[in-house]
């Protein structure tokens with residue numbers, strides 16, 4: 001098995017759903033219009049600060065973002081924030097799962 005595949009499987013196995021703001025919440029709230037129902041992927045975890053019901057489809061979507069982030073959520077988020085074309089490709093992949 002390739003190293004990258006092993007890493008992704010490890011990350012998904014480690015995933016927790018945390019009832020708290022993601023580590024970059026202060027930056028995100030300055031840039032995006034956030035709502036109480038927003039959930040966030042920040043590898044290796046999903047952040048659901050308002051403890052909303054999470055449909056399995058939503059969890060699957062966020063897992064794709066965790067895979068995309070790999071072990072470097074900082075770089076992924078920095079690019080996601082500033083690069084709308086990158087953001088589009090990442091969302092397209094996550095919504096097509």
Ligand SMILES: [Zn+2]
Pocket residue numbers: 061065090091094
């Ligand atoms: Zn998404």
